[in-house]
Amino acid sequence: MDVALLCAAALLAAPPDTESDGSFSSYHFAEGYDEVVRAQSPFYDELPPPGGDFGNPPTTFDPGGIPPSNGPGFPAQPPPTGPYNGDPFAAPGGTFGAPVPQYGSGGSFYTYGTNGPQPYRPGYSFDFDAGYLFDSGASSPYGSLAITEFDLELANTKIFGNGTAFTFANEFDVRLFDGPTSPNLGVFNGVPADVYRFGWDFVLDVPVAPQWSAQLAFNPSINTDFGNGLSREAFQFDGRGVLFYQASPQFTFAGGVGYWDRLDDMIIPYGGIIWTPNDRWEIRALFPKSRITYFAGHMWGKPTWIYADIEYNVESWEVERGGRRDQMQMEDVRLVLGARKDQGWGTTFIEGGYVFNREFDFKRGGGFGVDDGAIIRGGIRF
Template identity: 25%
Template sequence: MNNPMRPPFLVAILLLVSFASVRAGEQMQSVTEKKTEAVSLDLVELQSSYVFESDLHRGGSFGQQYAIDNSFSYAHRFFLTGHLYLRLGIDYNRFDFGSNGAPVPDHLQSVAGVIGIDYMHNNDVGAFIQLKPGFYTEDDFDNASFDVPITLGRIFVLQPDRLYFFVGANASFLRGRFPVIPLAGLIWMPNDQWKVMAILPEPRVIYSPCAKFSVWGGGQFVGGSFRTDRDNAIVPAKLNGAEVDYSEYRAGGGFIYSPCDNVSVDLGGGYAIQRRFDFHRADMTYKTDAAPYLRVEFKAKF
C-alpha cells in the first residue's frame, strides 16, 4: 500500500522555472512602465520535502520511519470592485510515511478547492478570508473525511514600508484539540536587505544581498487534520476511522533565487525536531525523534 511519490516535482519545478523566467521578463518590462504594481492574478505553488528516517515511538519503539511531503496549488484572482478580488483554485497535498509496526497511516492526503476574497493594496494582500472545502483522508473520499478549513487575516500598518502586524484565525472541523486557532505575528523590514517574518507557518529571518538572491534561517510548521480509513482489523480499535492531527516542527535555513518579483525557487534544509500523529479524540499520540530534512519550493505569480 505504501507507494510514496519520491522527492519528486523536481522535474516539474525545473520546467516551471524555465517557463516562468520567460514570463518574468515580460512582467518586469510591464512593471517598469507603471507607477504602481499590478495585482497578480495567477498564483502557482509547488513544494516537495523529504524527512530522513528516525525512530517512531509511543512508550516503546515501533522502528524507523521517513516522511515525504508533496503539494501543489493553483489559484486565479477575479476582479470584483475597488480593492476586492475573488480567488478560486485547487490545492493538493500528500504525506507518505515509511512502514513500521505502528498503527498509524502510511499516507495522508487532501484534495480541496480554494475559495477566497482578497483585499489588495497594489500586489500585497491587506486582508483575506479563505475556505478550502475538500477531502482530508487516507483513501476514503466520503462525508466523514470532508472538511472546510477556514482562514482569515488582516495586516495592520504600524510603520509604512517597515513594520506590520498580522492578526487572524484558522478553523478546522477535523482538528482534534483546538478547532479554532488564533493567529498573530509581525513583519519587520529595517532596511532593503533584512526582513523578519515572525508569522506561522514559516517564521524566518531573510537577508537579501542583492535583488535575485536571499538567504534565510528560521522554522516551519507542516501538517494538517485528517480522517483515517475504516479498518476493522486495526489495533487498537479506537483508531478505526479516527481523526488524526499530523504535524512536523522544523528548524533550518536555505536560500532563495528570484529572477524577478514574480518568481522564486526556495532550497532549504535542516532538522525536523519532531513529527507527531495526534489522535486527540482517541487519546493516543505517536512521536518521532529528530531527523534531517531537505525541501524545495517553487512560487510564481503573474
C-alpha cells in the same frame, strides 16, 4: 547565516501546548503564509523597483519606468503617488518587463526595496513542492518513520477596480510514509503507506481604509487514505480572518484569528509584526509561521534571497486502522534555512533544516512520538 537562524528561532519559540488539537493545513504553509501578507503592497518580493544595478547609488524614481535588463537597484523612497493602477505582471516580458506600480489602494505605505510582501498576481499560477523527512526513530513499539511529501497548487487571481483581490486555488497533496510498523501493534497498527488531500482555497483581500486592509479565507478539503470510504472525519473546513495596519514604510501590524478543523476544533491567533528595516532585510515575526529574509544580490546572474523559517505544522487524515475508520494527526515544528532565486520565468527554492516536537495522534487511541530529524525541500513557482 547563524544570526538569521537564531533570530528565526526567537520569533517562534514553541507551538501551542496541545496534543490532539488540529491546525490550519500546513501542506501549503509556504503559500498560505505568504498569502496572508503578500497583498498589502503593490511591489513583489522577487525584485526591487528599478533604478540601476545592485550596489549603485540611488537614482530618481520613475513611476512609469521599466526595470533594466542588467539587474535591479535601490532608488530613494518616493512620496506616495496615488492609488495603484497598474499590474506589475501584465506587461510582456514577465517580471523584468513589467511596469513599476505606484502605492497601494487608499495610499497605504510600503518600503521600496528588495524585500516586502508580494502582491497578488492576476491570472493563473502554479506551485509544485517536494520534500523528504529523513528516517527517525519512533516510540516503542513503532520502530522508525520517514516521509516523502508532494504538494501541488493551481490558483487563479482576479483583481477588481477598488483594489479587492479574489483568489481560488485547487490543491492536491500526497504524503508517503515509510513505517512505522511492528508485529506487536495488534489492531492499533502503524500509519498507512500513503495519504491524500484535495483542497479548495478561497481568499478575499479587501482595502478597508487608508493604511488598513483585511483578508478573509475559507479552505475546505478532503483528507483520506481511501482505505475504508469517506466519513465526516475526512472533511475539514478551515478559515481565517486577518486585519492589517501599515503604520509606516517599515512596519506593518497584523491581527486576526483562524479556525482549524482537525481532531478537535481549535481557534488560534493569526498576527504579529512585519518589519523591513532596510533594502536587504525583512522580518515577519508572525504566528503560526515566521520568516527572516536577506537579499544576497545576484548569483549567477539572478536575484537571490536567503531566508530562515520556523513554523508550527499540523496535518490530519481519515485512515483505516485494524479494518475500521480512524483519524490520524501529525504534528511538528519545522525550522529551515533556504534560498530562493528569481529565474525570470518564475521562482525556484531549496531549503533544509530540522523537525522537532513530533507527535502522531489517533482518535481511537494508540498515538506515538517521533524523534527529531532532518528535512529537505525544494520547489518551483510560475
